[in-house]
Amino acid sequence: MKAVSKPRWANDPFAAALMPPSGETDDERAKRVHEQSEAARVSREIDESLQETKKLLEKRKKAIKVLLLGQAESGKSTTLKNFQLSFCPSQFKKERAAWRLIIQLNLIKSVRTILQAIQDDWEAIGPVKPTSPIPGFSRQNGSTTGPLLAPNNQETGDKEDREPILTDAHRRLRMRLSPLISMEENLNKKLFPHPPDPREISVRGGTNWKSYLTRLPREKEQKPLRPGSSQGSLPQEEGTRILVTFKEDIIALWSDPVVHRVLKRRRCNIRDMPGFFLDDVQRIAVQNYEPSDQDIMKARLKTVGVEEYHFVMENAPEGDGDWYIYDVGGSRSLRSQWASFFDDVQAIIFLAPLTFNLTLEEDPTVNRIEDSIIIWKAICSNRLLEHATIILFMNKMDVLATALGSGLRVRDYVTSYGDLPNDVPSVVKYFRDKFKAYHKKLSPKSRSFFWHETSVIDTDATSAILFGVREGILRSQLSKSNVI
Numbered sequence: 001m002k003a004v005s006k007p008r009w010a011n012d013p014f015a016a017a018l019m020p021p022s023g024e025t026d027d028e029r030a031k032r033v034h035e036q037s038e039a040a041r042v043s044r045e046i047d048e049s050l051q052e053t054k055k056l057l058e059k060r061k062k063a064i065k066v067l068l069l070g071q072a073e074s075g076k077s078t079t080l081k082n083f084q085l086s087f088c089p090s091q092f093k094k095e096r097a098a099w100r101l102i103i104q105l106n107l108i109k110s111v112r113t114i115l116q117a118i119q120d121d122w123e124a125i126g127p128v129k130p131t132s133p134i135p136g137f138s139r140q141n142g143s144t145t146g147p148l149l150a151p152n153n154q155e156t157g158d159k160e161d162r163e164p165i166l167t168d169a170h171r172r173l174r175m176r177l178s179p180l181i182s183m184e185e186n187l188n189k190k191l192f193p194h195p196p197d198p199r200e201i202s203v204r205g206g207t208n209w210k211s212y213l214t215r216l217p218r219e220k221e222q223k224p225l226r227p228g229s230s231q232g233s234l235p236q237e238e239g240t241r242i243l244v245t246f247k248e249d250i251i252a253l254w255s256d257p258v259v260h261r262v263l264k265r266r267r268c269n270i271r272d273m274p275g276f277f278l279d280d281v282q283r284i285a286v287q288n289y290e291p292s293d294q295d296i297m298k299a300r301l302k303t304v305g306v307e308e309y310h311f312v313m314e315n316a317p318e319g320d321g322d323w324y325i326y327d328v329g330g331s332r333s334l335r336s337q338w339a340s341f342f343d344d345v346q347a348i349i350f351l352a353p354l355t356f357n358l359t360l361e362e363d364p365t366v367n368r369i370e371d372s373i374i375i376w377k378a379i380c381s382n383r384l385l386e387h388a389t390i391i392l393f394m395n396k397m398d399v400l401a402t403a404l405g406s407g408l409r410v411r412d413y414v415t416s417y418g419d420l421p422n423d424v425p426s427v428v429k430y431f432r433d434k435f436k437a438y439h440k441k442l443s444p445k446s447r448s449f450f451w452h453e454t455s456v457i458d459t460d461a462t463s464a465i466l467f468g469v470r471e472g473i474l475r476s477q478l479s480k481s482n483v484i
């Protein structure tokens with residue numbers, strides 16, 4: 001008797017599982033074939049997606065990664081904006097509209113700060129006692145513009161610090177502008193819910209806020225807003241409406257010499273605060289306001305967490321165009337998040353503003369330069385960063401020049417400065433030597449010290465520096481890979 005040989009699939013459980021069941025009808029067969037081809041398609045898609053992810057990871061591994069570090073308000077995000085403007089101008093242009101609302105909110109915040117100063121002055125010192133009519137009150141016809149001069153506006157010195165100078169007219173102006181505060185709060189809440197610090201507008205890493213604000217449509221005609229009524233309008237429209245509605249009162253407030261005297265005696269240097277746009281109300285508080293490059297650089301939006309930006313540089317040499325730049329939040333509470341980016345970066349741009357007379361927002365007892373040096377020491381000595389190129393940007397050179405020009409002496413804030421000349425080159429040399437010495441002493445391996453004097457709100461000068469920085473990073477990458 002001839003032995004019947006077993007079919008090949010009989011020992012293969014997978015092949016057996018795919019065999020058609022015995023007695024399969026035509027309909028069942030068609031269904032099974034369809035399901036099998038569907039499963040094969042899904043499997044192919046998963047394979048392709050894995051290949052794609054692998055390629056992306058490879059590409060990312062080869063890409064240049066740069067980390068921007070420094071204390072809060074040191075200019076990290078502004079440097080990133082300059083990177084975009086210099087190397088990806090079309091992307092920068094596309095996102096221009098997103099900055100409109102941020103600038104409007106910056107302006108509204110300055111108005112809020114002034115209203116608060118008026119309130120504080122009122123509570124601490126009180127108003128000018130009104131005799132009827134208020135003597136010396138110079139505004140005519142009940143107009144809302146023009147200076148609101150109080151009678152004793154010529155007085156100076158110590159006496160001025162205790163003299164009431166605000167009038168009922170200021171109280172009325174303050175009342176007219178007060179809806180602005182709740183409108184600003186509502187707008188902030190809509191845009192950036194749960195901010196870590198409600199006094200500052202901030203953006204959380206990965207929220208894609210720019211595409212959100214760029215995407216929203218704008219109405220052609222916007223009606224002025226009745227105080228308190230913002231219902232139904234988009235956040236982007238609200239900023240414009242608020243400013244257009246309150247424009248004249250804002251101008252009256254900012255052009256009033258008494259208000260400036262109140263700010264002075266309450267030591268509120270509003271001009272030096274980030275995001276200062278009060279000199280530009282006429283230009284900004286209009287329906288079709290388009291932020292300029294300079295406006296965008298001056299806009300203040302605090303970074304919370306870490307933002308990753310992937311740049312494909314539009315004008316880069318072949319193969320060198322893929323860059324990742326990480327922009328971190330610089331407040332003390334956010335610095336613990338920096339370390340997770342350390343093991344994979346080729347270069348660090350460290351922003352240290354030479355604002356010798358300022359202290360940290362988080363801790364007014366700590367001098368800003370002292371704080372920068374503490375972070376600098378930690379970065380230079382970190383072993384995970386021993387291969388990274390560190391580039392120091394001594395930033396806010398314009399602010400330094402203004403501070404020295406106004407007569408401030410460095411030694412009154414940094415005692416070790418002693419009797420050295422109180423001019424820009426000497427101050428720069430003094431602090432540069434300090435940073436350089438720590439870099440040399442604390443770096444685990446010897447490496448070159450790179451530094452630049454910057455004012456990163458100056459786009460032309462910063463662009464020239466960034467082109468140099470890019471070349472430097474590429475060259476140092478090349479020499480490292482040759483050594484390896």
Ligand SMILES: Nc1nc2c(ncn2[C@@H]2O[C@H](COP(=O)(O)OP(=O)(O)OP(=O)(O)O)[C@@H](O)[C@H]2O)c(=O)[nH]1
Nearest residue numbers: 073074075076077078274275298303330396455456
């Ligand atoms: N005058 C002047 N202002 C600057 C300069 N660099 C930055 N600023 C302003 O300082 C403010 C803070 O700058 P940012 O770039 O937001 O600071 P940051 O380091 O990103 O701060 P965080 O996000 O809080 O960590 C912004 O309003 C900038 O326009 C500068 O060189 N000169």
Ligand SMILES: [Mg+2]
Nearest residue numbers: 076077302303
């Ligand atoms: Mg930032």
